[in-house]
Amino acid sequence: MYVYDKHDQTFVEARSQEFRDQVKRRLAGELSEDEFKPMRLMNGLYLQLHAYMLRVAIPYGTLSSDQMRKLAYLAEKYDRGYGHFTTRQNIQYNWPKLVDVPDMLDELAKVQMHAIQTSGNCIRNVTSDPFAGVAGDEWIDPRPTAELLRQWSSLHPEFAYLPRKFKFAVTGAAEDRAALKFHDIGLKVKPGADSEPLFEIWVGGGQGRTPRIAVLFEDKVELVDLLPKLDSMLRVYNLHGRRDNKYKARIKILIAEYGLENYRSDVEEDLALQSLEPFAPAVAEYHRIAKDFERTDVPPRSVSSPKQEPQSPGLTAWIKQNVTSHKIAGYGVVSISLKPKGGIPGDATAEQMYALADLAERFSLSELRITHRQNIVLPYVPASDLAELYEELVVHGLAEDNVGLLSDIIACPGLDYCALATARSIPVAQTLSTRLRERESREDLSGLTLNISGCINACGHHHAASIGILGLNRAETENYQITLGGSSNDNASVGEILGPGFSQEEIPAAVDRILDFYQASKQPDENFNQVYQRLGKSAFKEAVYVAA
DSSP: OOOOOHHHHHHHHHHHHHHHHHHHHHHTTSSOHHHHHHHHHTTTEEEOSSSEEEEEOOGGGEEEHHHHHHHHHHHHHHSSSEEEEOTTSOEEESOOOGGGHHHHHHHHHHTTOOOTTSSSSSBOOOEEOTTTTTBTTBSSOSHHHHHHHHHHHTTOTTSSSOSSOBOEEEEOBSSOOSOGGGSSEEEEEEEOGGGOEEEEEEEOOBOTTSOBOOEEEEEEEEHHHHHHHHHHHHHHHHHHSOSSOGGGOSHHHHHHHHOHHHHHHHHHHHHHHSOOGGGTTHHHHHHHHHHHTOOOOOOOOOOSOOOOOOOOHHHHHHHHHHEEEBSSTTEEEEEEOSOOTTOOTTEEEHHHHHHHHHHHHHHSTTEEEEOTTSOEEEEEEEGGGHHHHHHHHHHTTOOOOOTTBTTSOEEOOGGGTOTTOSSOSHHHHHHHHHHHHHHHTTSOOBTOOEEEESSTTOTTOGGGSSEEEEEEEETTEEEEEEEESOBOSTTOBOOEEOSSOBOTTTHHHHHHHHHHHHHHHOOTTOOHHHHHHHHOHHHHHIIIIITO
């Protein structure tokens, strides 16, 4: 893992102290809420429906046992005993008191964490593949690139007030596990000459009210050229991005309206005028960072199969669904579901976070990952320890064997917490989770995804799911629109609106009708999106609405 140097630590501590003074002035009435708002947003503090919400950055989704333990402590001491892991690999606390937030930030700084730029119109937390460094299909570890971007973008003087928030994702494997093409800029890293990284740059992806799939800006960009090119890409966006309409302020709109070729031409023109001197240390810094991610403490493990006691059905199902092959023989990559039957997607109690920290120490070299699907990963589990780990997870209510199944639902907090939401997400997710787990016990629902957003901002990634659900307000009544055929993998696609929305009570039956029609129509080895593309929206619409 990356370890802060003196500069990193000083920066985070100074920012925490600065915010403490800003909070003191707000509490004393020296700052109005409007004056305080831009200050708190740049420190990850929102004002939601019922209380402040603090969003803590987990850069590229990687954290240590000590850091997870600190997150548990914050939930226990300053919140209501739980935290919510998000689709940007962050964690949110929904009930902190404003007076306590500076203390929370001080506690985070002790373990090399912060909440800087987790909100506001700036470059947000850089996300990445949660299997980075351990996936069998990986070309090159994307985390050194993600850390380089974090350092470049933190308090960048030109990009603190962009037209809108800006999101990066970085991958380095054949399978996209980071929804790269739904980001403002996505980087795909591959090895070049002498194993130096080469980059594909994708631009203009995003969700919200106008979802777009990113387009290829340039391939085979060398490391020495990466930051200057990204800097110019942001400068051109900062110059031309819409500031008169926040719904048209994202770079995806600029690319669509201005045109990729015009945008590319302006970037090259800007790049030609830039001094490259400030970027000179980037290559050496990348290699310094990369050394921190080279694990030399992974002990060799036997790959032979010693005689074992018969596995329980629960363990067998859990290994099949939640354990992925590792690039190092004798190890497995364990995904821990935060989607229990009837539970709230992404929520973990303080007790569970303490347990995860302990289990990572015992079984995974003290390292954990957060996924954009709101689950936890232990990346270094010896195959011989899987049974023992499973039994520990059972004790803590963390052994749900549904990673990659339809009940592995993404959901935003919705109208239960968020001031922007137009409908609730959590109750819909809980009802569907219970129903789908029962259905999964008798039929194969692997390879499908179901995501729920509580408003058009699409924090629940509903556009990018096989079955997406969007909660809207229709005549002061919650109404849920269904989209079908979305995907966030390398063949990314935006789901199509199926038809008129449903009430909260009608949604479970509507999802059942979709699944019934899919099961009756699919051919061998055909997945949901292939069936949808073959039969088309009209066939699914008839099955869902006529049957209703």
